[in-house]
Amino acid sequence: MIEDLFFIEKQTYKKSLIHDLDARVKIAVCFAVIVAMVAVPYSPLVFPVAVTFAVFFAALWALSRLSPLAYVKRLVMILPFGLFIILVQVFVQNPYYTVFTPIADLPMGLHIYRESIEFATILLLKFLVCVSFIILLSSTTRVQDLLEGAGRLGLPAEFTLTLGMMIRYIFVFGYMYRKINESLATRYFVPFDSHLPYRYRLRTIAYTIGTLFIRSYEQGERTYTAMLCRGYGRESHLYIRKKPLFRKDHAFLAAGLLVAVCTPIFFWVSWIGLI
Amino acid sequence: MHLIETRDLSYTYPGNVRGLDHVNFIAPRNARIAVIGANGAGKSTLFKHFNGIFRPTSGSVLVHGEPITRENIKEVRKFVGVVFQNPDDQIISPTVEQDVAFGPTNLGLDEETVNHRVEEALRVVGIEHLKGRVPHHLSGGEKKRVAIAGIIAMEPQVLVLDEPTAGLDPQGVRDLVGFINSLSRTYGMTVIFSTHDVSLVPEVADIIYVMHRGRVVAEGDCREIFGRSDLLSSVRLDVPVLPKLISSLRDQGVEVSMAYTFNEAERNFLAAYKRNG
Numbered sequence: 001m002i003e004d005l006f007f008i009e010k011q012t013y014k015k016s017l018i019h020d021l022d023a024r025v026k027i028a029v030c031f032a033v034i035v036a037m038v039a040v041p042y043s044p045l046v047f048p049v050a051v052t053f054a055v056f057f058a059a060l061w062a063l064s065r066l067s068p069l070a071y072v073k074r075l076v077m078i079l080p081f082g083l084f085i086i087l088v089q090v091f092v093q094n095p096y097y098t099v100f101t102p103i104a105d106l107p108m109g110l111h112i113y114r115e116s117i118e119f120a121t122i123l124l125l126k127f128l129v130c131v132s133f134i135i136l137l138s139s140t141t142r143v144q145d146l147l148e149g150a151g152r153l154g155l156p157a158e159f160t161l162t163l164g165m166m167i168r169y170i171f172v173f174g175y176m177y178r179k180i181n182e183s184l185a186t187r188y189f190v191p192f193d194s195h196l197p198y199r200y201r202l203r204t205i206a207y208t209i210g211t212l213f214i215r216s217y218e219q220g221e222r223t224y225t226a227m228l229c230r231g232y233g234r235e236s237h238l239y240i241r242k243k244p245l246f247r248k249d250h251a252f253l254a255a256g257l258l259v260a261v262c263t264p265i266f267f268w269v270s271w272i273g274l275i
Numbered sequence: 276m277h278l279i280e281t282r283d284l285s286y287t288y289p290g291n292v293r294g295l296d297h298v299n300f301i302a303p304r305n306a307r308i309a310v311i312g313a314n315g316a317g318k319s320t321l322f323k324h325f326n327g328i329f330r331p332t333s334g335s336v337l338v339h340g341e342p343i344t345r346e347n348i349k350e351v352r353k354f355v356g357v358v359f360q361n362p363d364d365q366i367i368s369p370t371v372e373q374d375v376a377f378g379p380t381n382l383g384l385d386e387e388t389v390n391h392r393v394e395e396a397l398r399v400v401g402i403e404h405l406k407g408r409v410p411h412h413l414s415g416g417e418k419k420r421v422a423i424a425g426i427i428a429m430e431p432q433v434l435v436l437d438e439p440t441a442g443l444d445p446q447g448v449r450d451l452v453g454f455i456n457s458l459s460r461t462y463g464m465t466v467i468f469s470t471h472d473v474s475l476v477p478e479v480a481d482i483i484y485v486m487h488r489g490r491v492v493a494e495g496d497c498r499e500i501f502g503r504s505d506l507l508s509s510v511r512l513d514v515p516v517l518p519k520l521i522s523s524l525r526d527q528g529v530e531v532s533m534a535y536t537f538n539e540a541e542r543n544f545l546a547a548y549k550r551n552g
Contacts, residue, residue: 144369144409167369171411222364225328229357230365230425231349231381238368239376239389 002177004077005170011070011139018064018140022249023149029256030137036260037129042096042122045264045271050125052263057132064140074135075128082127089120143167148240157237164238169219176215180208276340278302278433278465279325279355283334286320286489294320296489297334302433307459308467309476312486313511318469319360321486322435325467326355353382356431360438362418366410371402371421374410378429396428400454416447423454434458436468440475448475455479474515477501477535485510497535 012019018026033053040046061071090112093100097115104112141149147167151160184204191201227236245253279302286295295317302308310318323329324336327343335342338351356378359365368374375396379389397403400420410418419439426434436455440448456479458464470476476483476497483500485493487510493500501507504514504522514522517540521533531547534540 142409144373147369164369164373165367168367168410171409172363175411219364222359222361223367225323226357226359226365227367227377228328229326229352229359230378230429231352232377233349233381235383236377236381239373239380239393241372241386241390 002174004074005174007070008074008138009143009171011066012142014065016063016065016140017248018060018136020248021140021252022243022245023141023145024153025245025249025253025256026137026141027146027149027153028253029260030133032257032260033133034130036264037126040126040264040268042119043271044118044122045267046122046125048267049264050129052259052267053129054132056259056263057129057136060136064136066139070139071132071135074139075131078131078135082124082131086120086124086127089123090116092116094119147238148243151238151240152243160238160240161236165223169223172219173212173216177212180212184208277337278304278339279467280337280340281321281324281331281334282337284321284324284331284336285333286324286329287332288320293489295324295331298486298489298491300484300491302465302467303482304465305459305463306465306482307455307480308465308482308484309480310467310469310484310486311471311473311476311512312469313471315488316486316510317489318486319437320489322357322437322467322469325433325435326352326357328357349382353429354431355433355435356426356429357435358423358426358437358439360441362415362422363410365422365425366418369409370406371397371408371410371413371424372406374421375424375428378425382429392428392430396424399427400424401450415442416444416450419443419447419451431464433465433467436466438470439468440470440472448472452478471512473501473507473512474517477515477517478537485512487511498533501535 033056037049037053040049061068091106091110093113093116096119100113100115102111103114103117106112138146144164144167147160147163150163151157189196189204191205193201224232279300281298281300284295284298284300285293288294298317298321300321310321312318320329324331325338327336327348338354341347343351366374368377372393375393376389379392384392393406394403397406400423402417402420402424405413405417405421410421413421419442423434423436423439439451439455443451452475455466455468458466466479468479481496483493483495483497484491485500485506492510493503493506501514501518504519507514513519515535517537518533518535521531521540521543524531525533529547530550532543534543
């Protein structure tokens with residue numbers, strides 16, 4: 001998991017048209033797509049909208065010159081969190097339908113309904129589109145730029161300072177975790193080595209986690225002291241310099257918002273038969 | 276009036292561990308002060324009293340003649356900048372620029388002034404090129420400079436450096452020596468630093484305090500301190516290599532004047548060589 005942190009960071013340092021865009025623009029377009037996708041009612045209207053957004057995402061991913069494998073790798077990491085909830089939907093009735101047609105009867109009184117499958121598919125599509133755009137945003141924008149972008153968009157100072165420190169120390173602890181792992185490896189400790197007694201391995205891992213917690217606590221104390229030395233107080237905030245948007249940022253923002261807003265409207269108008 | 280003065284300063288850690296024991300310390304204007312001592316001698320504990328991080332158990336700390344109070348703590352921390360030994364303790368922001376700006380922002384300065392101070396601090400420390408970088412991509416020496424720049428940006432009159440050479444390579448140490456000297460010469464700052472590296476001290480210190488078990492056991496200039504090898508041995512320190520070598524040669528009958536810095540030693544050795552040649 002910690003190594004994934006460095007993997008994601010490595011992706012953000014690549015060069016491409018999408019990487020070079022201002023973080024504010026990417027945040028705005030990404031959230032516009034997510035809001036548009038979530039706002040589409042639970043109906044078959046979701047299918048064409050989701051496909052259009054998926055094509056839009058694929059185009060942006062291609063422009064970002066990142067490997068499709070990088071996307072798949074990150075998606076696989078996130079998928080289990082949503083997939084479980086989506087799978088459960090297949091077996092239960094939901095408030096979006098009035099009539100449920102059973103297509104399979106399972107033991108213990110469980111049924112699979114056609115409407116539930118449709119609902120689960122809609123949920124899956126919404127989930128995939130939203131997650132994909134988050135992956136795109138976080139793979140093409142450096143985390144510090146994301147924070148600065150959010151700050152320039154009006155994220156309150158209390159959040160930017162706290163998040164800034166979190167970003168800083170996630171990497172400090174990432175390196176600390178690496179060092180602890182290296183020190184264990186130097187002394188031939190492998191957690192999955194079946195030659196070592198199970199209880200011994202468990203105890204060593206528990207000690208390591210405990211050490212990491214103690215070091216975190218000590219780091220926190222030292223950092224707070226250092227912050228006080230630099231005048232930290234209630235009014236403290238993260239320094240975010242003003243930065244202009246360039247023509248390419250404006251162009252991408254306009255195009256992105258156009259796709260995000262017009263796609264659901266277009267399909268909704270077609271749906272109700274106005275086109 | 277001294278910039279910093281401690282009078283009979285004592286500090287006891289929780290658990291009744293004596294950190295400082297009746298320490299009398301004076302930091303005059305535009306001075307370079309080295310505090311030397313073995314591990315656990317009380318150097319860092321003393322430094323944490325200079326800007327009110329620690330409160331004395333007994334005795335007093337005067338900054339610019341005033342005791343540190345809740346009311347003047349902000350001014351005191353602006354006046355005395357402390358750079359910690361481990362830069363990871365001090366660098367809290369996601370980018371170098373934001374971190375250097377942290378102190379000036381806390382002082383309530385406007386954006387233009389903060390920006391100017393950041394640029395200036397980065398220039399003084401020689402790391403303008405690192406402005407947009409993230410701290411975890413920097414080397415130990417670069418991080419140390421960022422930590423120093425973060426304090427310089429607050430424009431303190433006293434800069435306190437806790438073990439500034441720890442973890443630096445020889446070039447890093449040379450750069451730091453030049454930097455400390457320039458702060459004193461160019462900007463008239465008082466620099467107080469702690470170190471185990473006694474060979475560095477003659478190059479960068481006018482005044483030396485020797486600490487042992489929470490007490491100041493000696494104070495003076497290089498000649499006064501490094502002439503007392505017995506004292507240094509008793510506090511787990513050593514005489515720097517140059518005066519040690521010259522002392523040994525003199526004991527063996529070679530006529531060479533005592534020297535503490537490299538330049539001084541070079542001059543004295545050449546003079547001795549010419550005299551004998």
